[in-house]
Amino acid sequence: MPGEIATPAPAGRQASPAYLNWQRAQVRRRIGIVAAQLGLIAAFLVVWEVAARMLWVNPLLTSYPSAVTSSMITLLQDGVLFKHTWVTLVETITSFVASTALGVVLAVWLWLAPTARRILDPFLVVGNAVPKIALVPIFYIWLGPALSIYGIAIAVAVFIVLLMVHIGFEQTDKNKVKLVRTLGGTTWQILTKVVLPANRSVIVAAMKANIGLSLVGVIVGEFQSAKAGLGYLIVYGSQIFQMDMVMCAIVILGVISLALFVGISLLEKWITDVRLIRAEN
Incomplete structure (x- = not known):
């Protein structure tokens, strides 16, 4: 019916x-x-x-698809596009892994230390609200031209992971936590057997948000100090007024962002399938 x-x-x-x-x-x-x-x-x-x-x-300001395609073919033939794309991709994945791991570890620590959580809550809110682009010169001075790219990317991305996972931990079913504690379970057992498994989807959702922010942070860092990467290519193209090159780099950034998001979605599907198989067994 x-x-x-x-x-x-x-x-x-x-x-x-x-x-x-x-x-x-x-x-x-x-x-x-x-x-x-x-x-x-x-x-x-x-x-x-x-x-x-x-x-x-004005095509000098906006370029157009056929010109962008021609520029992309030229850059590919010269090997320039692959070089800059590879640099940005490595920086993005490295920053993504580092910020995700750091955010989850900090969320676990805040869950294990309620007093520290109450003390640090307002500072976390302020840290998340601060425009990270304002920190670019500071990271450049502290870390140098190469490491500052990773520093700003991690600073941009880590707070979303920390806050999302931390909120997920706090919203874990209290009855399940009480049950495990009543049966003599340790804090570590509650974390590994109840809290973390219950928040797999939250962690994956945080990763989806994080991957885009990591890419944004890398590009902002490359604007400031890089000698290679798609951010550098955008700045260089704008300086010599080659909008074809700028648009080409932006298109590649869109492709990278989509590919990374699809990768995280496939990881989410795999985790879901594994959970279903284990539940059936």
Whole structure:
């Protein structure tokens, strides 16, 4: 009947017509969504190209897709684009791993030390609110041109992980915690058997937010001091007024951001599948 939710057919049984219809509807829905997304991208590129060709906008300031594509091919042939992309990618992944690990460790420490949490709460709020771009010159002086990129990226990204995971820990089911404690469980056992497993999804969500912030932090750091990387390429292109190069670097940044997000989503799916398999066993 309309409105009913079809459930997967049990293993070893032939799927019902209702389930097959539901499955086909889901496939059509996914195809429609992807088609709409590709259509929006195509429409944007067409409007951008036409607007620049017809001089509705100044092509010297906005460039246009065909010129960006030509610039990308030239940079790829010269090996320049791969070099700068690789530098930014390594810096982003390193900063992402470091900020995620640091944020989770600090969240665990705050959960283990309630007094410290009460003392540090206002400072964490202030630290998260401070515009991190204002710290770029300080990190440059303290850490030098190379390490300052990692410093600012970690500073940008660590607070979102810390706050999200910390809030998740605080919202863990109190009854489960009390039950384990009543049965003689230690604080470490409560953390590893109750709190952390209950917050897997929170940690993954924090990672999704963190990956984009890590990339933002790396680009901001590269603007200041880098001699390689996509941030450096953007600054260099703007200085010589080569907007094709600037737009090319921005497109590559979008591709990197999408690829990293998809990677985290696949990790989330894998964790979910592992949990389901363990639950069935």
